[in-house]
Amino acid sequence: MMRKIENAAAVILIAVLALLPFIFKFLQDVCHVQVPSADIAVVHFVFLFACLAGIITWREDRHLSLASLTSKLSGNVQKAVEVVKTVVTVCIITALFFNAICQFVNPVQFDTQFWHLSTRIFFVFLPVCYLSMIVMVAMRKKRVIPSLLGVALGLLISMGPFTGIIYYLFGIENAPPLYAFNDAWIAFSHAAVWPLIVIFIIFAFFGVPLFLMLGGIAYILFSGSGGYVDVIPLETYRILTDRNIAAIPLFTIAGYILAQSSAGKRYVAVFKSLFGPFRGGTVIATVIVTTFFSTFTGVSGVTILALGSLLSVVLTGSGYSKDNAESLVTASGAIGLLFPPSAAIIMYATVNYFSLDVFDLFKGAIIPGVIMALSMMITGIVLDKQTSRPKFSWREVGTVTLQCIPELLMPVFIAVFYFCGFLDLFEAAAFAVIYAFCLSTLVRRDFTFVKSCDVIADSVPVSGGVLFILGAASGISYFMLDANVPVILSDFITQYVTNPYIFLILMNLVLLIVGCLMDMFSAILIVSPLLLPLAESFGITAVRAAVIFLMNLSIGFLTPPVGMDLFISSYTFDKPMSRVIKGIVPFLLVQLGVLLLITYVPFFTQVLL
Secondary structure: OHHHHHHHHHHHHHHHHHHHHHHHHHHHHHOOOOOOOHHHHHHHHHHHHHHHHHHHHHHOOOOOOOOOOHHHOOHHHHHHHHHHHHHHHHHHHHHHHHHHHHHHHOOOOOOOEEOOEEHHHHHOHHHHHHHHHHHHHHHOOOOHHHHHHHHHHHHHOOHHHHHHHHHHHHOOOOOHHHHHHHHHHHHHHHHOHHHHHHHHHHHHOOOOOHHHHHHHHHHHHHHHOOOOOOHHHHHHHHHHOOHHHHHHHHHHHHHHHHHHOOHHHHHHHHHHHHHOOOOOHHHHHHHHHHHHHHHHHOOHHHHHHHHHHHHHHHHHHOOOOHHHHHHHHHHOOOHHHHOOOOHHHHHHHHHOOOOOOHHHHHHHHHHHHHHHHHHHHHHHHHOOOOOOOOOOOHHHHHHHHHHOHHHHHHHHHHHHHHHOOOOOHHHHHHHHHHHHHHHHHHHOOOOOHHHHHHHHHHHHHHHHHHHHHHHHHHHHHHHHHHOOHHHHHHHHHHHHOOOHHHHHHHHHHHHHHHHHHOOHHHHHHHOHHHHHHHHHHOOOOHHHHHHHHHHHHHHHOOOOOOOHHHHHHHHHHOOOHHHHHHHHHHHHHHHHHHHHHHHHOOHHHHOOO
16 A cells, blocks of 8 residues: 555656646746746755655665675575675664754754745655665564664764754753764774775675665765764755756656657667668667667666667567677667766766856767767677668658657657757756657557556656665765865876876776776766866866766776676576677777777867857
8 A cells, every 4th residue: 555655656746847847837938927936846846756766766675786796695694694784774774864854953954945835844755765764674574673783873873963953852962971972983983984985885795775885985984074974965955956957857757658668669660661671770770779768768777678678679580690689789778878868968067067068068978979879880780690681661661750750759859949948958858758658648558547657656766766876976976075085186196197198098997997886877976076177187178078977987887797787688688697798899899999089089079069
């Protein structure tokens, strides 16, 4: 029953987020009625959705994590690790819970109002989310005692926020025992900051969700630097109430709806009829379709999971070898991250908004994205050894194109409305959801209304996992900026590296490693603020540096041995990792070649600016 209520609430919130921008736009532009605090209202509904999505994602056990090593351990060792992992998990969540509660009861915070509602009412859903996670862990079989131990440890390291809570609620200023615990934790975290960080990273490889690893590291860093942990929930709140960030879950949901509907088959039919009669025709169709879908979902793995089997059947049905077909789909899964309205581009521009504009980054990434897509097409064509192909038929092209007109018009509408300034980024995302929903439910009738709501509910953990990583990583990003880490790193590197070409090589190597070990959004939040000032100190423009950054991370998804898309491909196509890596090598080498081209020829990122 609770599951249905949570899913229904999430679907209703998505509907509200998709409809509100256009209701406001109609009232303001047509009726000339100004809606007070319209933007504040929208972003706070996004924050509410993020908290609910976090609960649902936790319930479904779909929060993003690194590859779990727990299953490779023996029985007794595995049980012991699971117990310790539970203690660590609950400890971090408890610390985050008390931290969020402290800011909720702080009278200085959240004094903004809209529609006679205090923003404090919305912020309370963050600690409620953390509390729900603790309860769900405790309710699992044989997890009660480890959960209680985790709560106790979490309370001990949260004495700073806890003393704040009792002060704000009861006016108690003098609590020496609690202060002593807090001082001891601050001293310990300061002395053991690096061992503690290493421990959290190790547990990430045993399945602790990435957002908890990042949140735990942020908590240690702030504790060790004086106990200013109150920044963490405030930064989570700030990043999740950013209007550009609000577009990410909507674009993700729109892409998910399309991926589950017949849209994928229609796109394949159009491009297959256009290019199928020519050598590599289905390869071109495959790359275009995967690029389009990864552009909207914002996560390459979703495209591989949703369309991998379908596209593999299309390619093998056209005479393509099974291994090459699956490798092409895997290699093309992240190209869409370089095209508007990519969530990765939105995120990068939002994090570094002092240095570059999202519109400029969209323009700067288009040509590199086209080159990357063309390189995958050419590589696929070279590997296409089929000799028999169907004859080209204008009648078939006309028929399938006519049947796919609504799907083909969707990206056209979004691009025209956004780049002409008729819709801003969030409104374009809302339009994408409404269009995808109406197309799949009312026009194509792929889903009934109830089934379409179920599809939307299924997409919530995808966006929920991304949003919580953003919220957790924002704390580390703030700490690095506050600790002046970019300047320190810049001074260190410029002292030993003076040649910009050598710097670009080092930057590519570092980012490829980062792309293997971190998800896209965490890397953008944590690493990009460090590298951007360095790049600019070598005369590399912000847009060029951003495109190089995003290309490296997308290639990192494919880089052995721990590239995320390699695991997803192994799961989707049910083949061992060794075969996945062997098949991906030609595509990976070509992508690295394109990366070097874009890195050292600034024309491609600057010509449209």
